[in-house]
Amino acid sequence: MKKKIAILGSTGSIGKSTLEVIKKDKKNFDIVLLTANSNYKKLIQQAKEFNARSVLINNQLFYKKVKNLLKKNRTKVYTGDISIKKIIRGKIDYTMAAIVGIAGLQPTVDAVQISKTVAIANKETIICGWEILSKYIKKHKTKILPIDSEHFSIMEITKDISDEEVEEIIITASGGPFLNIPKNKMNKVSPTQAINHPNWKMGKKISIDSANLMNKVFEVIEACKIFKFDKDKYRIMIHPQSYVHSIIRFKNGLIKMILFNTDMKIPISNTIYGKKNYVSNVKKIDSKILSKMNFQNVDTKNFPSIKLIPKCLKFGLSTPTIVNASNEVLVNLFLAKKIGFLDIVKTINKIFKDKDFKRYAKRNPSSLKEIKMTDNWARLKTISMCV
Ligand code: NAD
Numbered sequence: 001m002k003k004k005i006a007i008l009g010s011t012g013s014i015g016k017s018t019l020e021v022i023k024k025d026k027k028n029f030d031i032v033l034l035t036a037n038s039n040y041k042k043l044i045q046q047a048k049e050f051n052a053r054s055v056l057i058n059n060q061l062f063y064k065k066v067k068n069l070l071k072k073n074r075t076k077v078y079t080g081d082i083s084i085k086k087i088i089r090g091k092i093d094y095t096m097a098a099i100v101g102i103a104g105l106q107p108t109v110d111a112v113q114i115s116k117t118v119a120i121a122n123k124e125t126i127i128c129g130w131e132i133l134s135k136y137i138k139k140h141k142t143k144i145l146p147i148d149s150e151h152f153s154i155m156e157i158t159k160d161i162s163d164e165e166v167e168e169i170i171i172t173a174s175g176g177p178f179l180n181i182p183k184n185k186m187n188k189v190s191p192t193q194a195i196n197h198p199n200w201k202m203g204k205k206i207s208i209d210s211a212n213l214m215n216k217v218f219e220v221i222e223a224c225k226i227f228k229f230d231k232d233k234y235r236i237m238i239h240p241q242s243y244v245h246s247i248i249r250f251k252n253g254l255i256k257m258i259l260f261n262t263d264m265k266i267p268i269s270n271t272i273y274g275k276k277n278y279v280s281n282v283k284k285i286d287s288k289i290l291s292k293m294n295f296q297n298v299d300t301k302n303f304p305s306i307k308l309i310p311k312c313l314k315f316g317l318s319t320p321t322i323v324n325a326s327n328e329v330l331v332n333l334f335l336a337k338k339i340g341f342l343d344i345v346k347t348i349n350k351i352f353k354d355k356d357f358k359r360y361a362k363r364n365p366s367s368l369k370e371i372k373m374t375d376n377w378a379r380l381k382t383i384s385m386c387v
Pocket residue numbers: 008009010011012013014015035036037038039058098099100101103121122123124147148149200201202203204205206264
């Protein structure tokens with residue numbers, strides 16, 4: 001039986017890596033759905049190459065083009081906010097949730113209801129919508145596998161481990177392109193410099209988040225949502241080589257970590273194949289690197305984002321939604337050269353001081369409508385702070 005696969009955000013960095021994994025073994029997979037926002041050319045090429053059963057192009061402007069160019073194929077074409085529950089019949093074996101930002105929340109909530117396994121790369125969905133997701137995960141007994149390399153590692157190391165056994169969980173950060181530049185030069189960095197990550201090739205948004213370490217703020221929240229370990233046990237450490245993704249210190253004196261190369265195809269293929277994963281198309285780590293690895297504490301003067309972590313976990317369940325929405329707006333403003341690099345974290349700090357902040361932070365994110373309301377408030381507030 002072929003494995004039925006759906007990829008939400010197939011034209012992005014994670015989406016393309018997922019298809020690369022599958023490419024080697026096409027005969028065992030049936031691609032039931034590929035989705036994208038506006039990169040219709042890539043979506044059409046993928047649909048043809050993998051003989052996809054359906055595609056969803058979110059941006060309606062491109063619907064006719066996609067429909068026309070796929071008319072000779074078996075692929076059905078959808079557009080707009082249509083729920084993937086209306087597109088897919090029967091259960092999907094594996095869905096990769098790889099849309100960027102809060103835009104991935106609704107499709108992931110839908111995917112959890114119609115998939116046996118959902119691999120989640122889309123961390124914004126986890127940090128803003130975990131309370132909703134987990135209701136459906138329980139109800140439909142869906143298996144959830146984190147793709148983010150740090151969380152994939154924590155999952156691998158802590159199978160059958162209880163909170164009592166764990167002393168500390170260290171999430172590593174490469175430090176990004178600005179690890180060694182003086183703070184007074186930070187505000188002058190350009191979007192091109194910020195996107196140019198030394199170890200990974202990723203989408204623009206996560207690359208900016210990696211350059212100021214906001215990505216680590218999100219990753220600690222993400223871990224607190226997925227895993228049952230005490231939230232005070234998490235710590236961030238700089239590890240410029242990015243071979244170790246997380247380190248777990250146990251109370252029995254042991255420290256465990258997993259090393260793997262900076263290639264997302266490794267967590268992706270492991271979640272697709274499980275124990276029968278024999279990685280062949282990724283670069284292997286040379287054992288010589290073991291002598292070159294180093295670890296250091298984060299300099300919070302250069303990376304003030306790290307100080308946001310306790311604040312994000314303190315004020316209420318909707319705080320991550322506020323911080324995420326504000327950050328999405330600010331990253332776009334920075335990419336459009338409307339604000340400086342340091343303004344991103346500065347403005348997020350300002351939002352914590354707003355008179356309405358606590359009221360929104362305390363809201364219970366129990367429905368998508370509720371989350372959207374908080375998200376909207378934070379977006380408008382952020383824009384008003386930047387004009
Ligand atoms: P990307 O920008 O390369 O791709 C994003 C995908 O989402 C694209 O296919 C795009 O068409 C789709 N998309 C964007 N907006 C959409 C919308 N409104 N509706 C529907 N689809 C939309 O991003 P990426 O680097 O692949 O990252 C995807 C997610 O995975 C992010 O949440 C990121 O934090 C997470 N992640 C990525 C990496 C990585 O190595 N790239 C590692 C860990 C986690």
